[in-house]
Amino acid sequence: MPPTDPTHSITERLSRSLSGPEGTLALARMQVLGRPVERSTELTAPTPSGTEVGVWRLADGRLRRDTGRRDEWRYWADRPEIPLRPGHRRVAVLGESATRGYFFDPAYSLAGLVDTALDGTGVDVLDLARTNCSLAELLRTAAEALALGASALVVHAGNNWNNVDPTPTERHELALLLEKGGFPAAAASFRDLVTEVAASALGVLRELAGDVPVVLVVPEFNLGDWTDEPILDCPALPAGRMRRWLRARDEAERALRDGDLAGARTLVAEMTGLDGGSSPVSHRLAARCAASPDEALSALRAAKDAVVSPFAIHSPRTLASVQEVMRRKADEAGFHLVDQAVLFREGEAGAPGRRYFLDYCHLTFDGLRATALAVAETLGAALELPERPGTDGVPVRAAPDRLALAHFLAAVHNAHYGQPEDVLRHHLSRALDADASVADRFEDYLDYQTRIAPNWMCSSYERSTQDPAFRRYMVVGDGRLNGKLADHGLREVMLDVLESRGVPARRRYEDLLVAEHRGTTDLLADANLATTFNERHGAGVGPRVAYLRASSPRTRSTLVVEEPAPLVLRVTWRLPSEVPAGSVSVAVNGHEVGTAEAGTAWTTWEFTVSPDILRRGRNTVEIHWPEGGDGTDTLVAGAPARLECGENVPSHPVHGHVHDWSAIRLVPVTV
Incomplete structure (x- = not known):
């Protein structure tokens, strides 16, 4: 038999070996070995052009x-x-x-x-x-x-x-820490980096x-005021620790309500032991039961730092x-x-x-x-200036119209980072206190954010953009800042504050809401479900998927109806692969309308909603996911390899997946 060139068959077999998850990981490691060690700390001075x-x-x-x-x-x-x-x-x-x-x-x-x-x-x-x-x-x-x-x-x-x-070398080092100590250890090392x-x-x-x-x-x-949104409460914890952490949190909050500071400290210590200091919630609770002001301040600083990692998106700090x-x-x-x-x-x-x-x-x-x-x-x-800089010329307070608009924009920004109602009310009230004419910007916002049309098509948005500070924040070309979000809570506070100042805006807004959103409703649309930047479609860390990954035990959306009438909620869902099959329930305005067994395969269910639990305008629809297992072990186990392969790895647990979620009005059949 004449000799043959084995290159082709060897290449084909090697390609098959490297095409699977283990092969991808091996290739990633070979690439790290094939290049000089790189460090993020190796910064060099830039060379300016001089022009x-x-x-x-x-x-x-x-x-x-x-x-x-x-x-x-x-x-x-x-x-x-x-x-x-x-x-x-x-x-x-x-x-x-x-x-x-x-x-x-x-x-x-x-x-x-x-x-x-x-x-x-x-x-x-x-x-x-x-x-x-x-x-x-x-x-x-x-x-x-x-x-x-x-x-x-x-x-x-x-x-x-x-x-x-992180450089490839640093990703490898973080992956080793993920294997040994989970997300808390890797996040702590990243903060050191x-x-x-x-x-x-x-x-x-x-x-x-x-x-x-x-x-x-x-x-x-x-x-003193900032609270990170619930999606950042605690990263995935393996081996049943998440369930115990959640119970300890509930018990600690109950102890604080009862004035049992000693009991709260014990429970907070248990939480911190479970989460490795990686949860801002544990630190904020520690601040509430701290023995001294200095201890409380240290705990608040730790809460601020806890969310910083390559595995989550958070506000700058x-x-x-x-x-x-x-x-x-x-x-x-x-x-x-x-x-x-x-x-x-x-x-x-x-x-x-x-x-x-x-x-x-x-x-x-x-x-x-x-x-x-x-x-x-x-x-x-x-600079050894001959005269001390003066303070007389520096205004003590901002011009009223600038102060008012700043607080208005701050309310919008805070809402989109999941801040509580009292913070939104503070900024909106301060805005009107500074300059009552800012109420026009409130009403413009209620108009263009409620309409289905893109903001740039709304005359109300065009009016607001005449102000340069507004243009700088609510930029036409930046969908993140001017996109439609489910900021119904913000709009409700706006209406409360306006009505308290004698501006009759509620009826006009509610009529517009119904006119724009009545009929068949996509409950997964950002305008109905996403209350924060982190909850938008395509936001977050990790590979993009064509379904919602529920980051909370309760997934909440908004349904707008013109007049209460029978309707059907249709939902296609599944549980993450590591969560045991369990019962999932659906509620409307706090009333359960049905339950169904869910597993790891996609299934579609329909639930009929009686008109007697609906109200004209805004209604709240919720999916309650089963507690089941932690839903975190697979996430923790698979993260190191994915990190080494250059993927963005999410660190927070997922409670369920939703592919479709819609509300359909039942049309009476006439005979």
């Missing part, structure tokens, strides 16, 4: 916005040109959306208030903060500002520094700045460990420090809340002003 900074290009002694980067303009200061006056020293203010004065922008920003305080000192303040600014972009902008002759840098950043994309990256970035900043003074502003967080690195590096590098934790101490525990924050990290006018005055004072010393 541009941010979205501006240098021409004829002025910085003019680059028309080729028009899509980015809305993230930066609304300045077509930035003059570079001869003989004036330049201070560059760098940062993120909090620095931009989110919700106030473009009327007020940190740089603008610092500029007012430094008026007459021969110093020009360049507003180079960018909404959604990454760590890499911050360093690049710093290099560009220094290349243009900045005499000092002000850096107010850190909330976006958690967005570290974020801290190391921050330290490296501050080292690069020191290298870039040289002898140029740097004022480092350490961001604080809304520890600065880790406590990163704050400490900023303080330490400032001392080592000779940076001048402005620490918002010191500026914003509030209440018995010192936990800052709504006086200084509009949401998780964006500042009220009080917060912006306090930070700006501290920065200006620090710059005066750093």
Whole structure:
């Protein structure tokens, strides 16, 4: 037999071996071995062009916005040109959306208030903060500002520094920790990585700045008010721990209601032992039963940090460990420090809340002003200005119309992060207190968010976008910020507040709601089911699927009816593969309308709803999933391999899957 070339058959057999899950994992590991070890901490100083900074290009002694980067303009200061006056020293203010004065922008920003305080000192303040600014972009902008002759840098950043994309080597290391200690261990290691990256970035900043003074502003967080949404309550826990954790949570809350602090502490300690410190709920409960204000403050900081991981999506924030690195590096590098934790101490525990924050990290006018005055004072010393920066010119409060709109936008943003009703009511009431004419924006919102048509097609939305601050937040091209969500709770609070001020909006809104949403209803549509950004179709971590992964024991949607009449709820569902078969129930307005056995195969059920439990307008429809098993063991077991293969791995349990969920009105048959 003549010799044959075996290459083809070997390649074919190797391809078959590598095509399965184990082969994919082996290939991922070979790729890691085949390249040099890479670390996220290996940052290098960017090289500026010397002719541009941010979205501006240098021409004829002025910085003019680059028309080729028009899509980015809305993230930066609304300045077509930035003059570079001869003989004036330049201070560059760098940062993120909090620095931009989110919700106030473009009327007020940190740089603008610092500029007012430094008026007459021969110093020009360049507003180079960018909404959604990454760590890499911050360093690049710093290099560009220094290349243009900045005499000092002000850096107010850190909330976006958690967005570290682990290298293949780091993914392998996180996968090993997942195997040994589950999501809590891997998340803790990731937070260490974020801290190391921050330290490296501050080292690069020191290298870039040289002898140029740097004022480092350490961001604080809304520890007093902010509550992470329920989807982030606790990551998946194996071996029955989740069920015990849930029971301990209920018992701890009951003990706190009864005033049994000692009993609550014991139960909270059990919860923390079960979740490894990875749940914000455990830490918030610990703060409520803390033995001292300092202990409560530490627990609130731990709650803020607990959700930071590569396995979940959460609001921006600065880790406590990163704050400490900023303080330490400032001392080592000779940076001048402005620490918002010191500026914003509030209440018995010192936990800052709504006086200084509009949401998780964006500042009220009080917060912006306090930070700006501290920065200006620090710059005066750093630049050895002959005159102390003045405070008289810095407004004590925002213009009424700007303050009103900021609180209105804050209410919308808070609602879309699942904040409680009292927070929404606070901001909406403050808005009307500041300027009663903001009620027009309330009514516009009630109109365009209720209609089925896209917002940009609604005249009410067009009216609101005439305001530049509104345009900056509710951007036409950003579906995340202006898409339709099931913000019925927000709209109800708006109506309550308007009616309490003598604005008769409820009847008009309810008639519009019925007119737009009556008839057959898709209960899985974002406008009916998604109350937060995290609950939208396609949101979250993990591979995209064509069905809803229920992240709560109860899946809730909204059904709008014109007049109560018999209807059918049709639902196609299944349980995750690791959950034993169990009974699933459906309820309307708190009344159970049926139960059915569900398993891991897709099944479709129909439930008839009697008109006597319905009401005109908005009705609540719920699916109650069985407790069954944890539904977490498979998630934990499969996560390490998926992480090594470069997938985004979700860490929070799923209670059920829903492919279709609709309401159909029964049409009477006439004979």
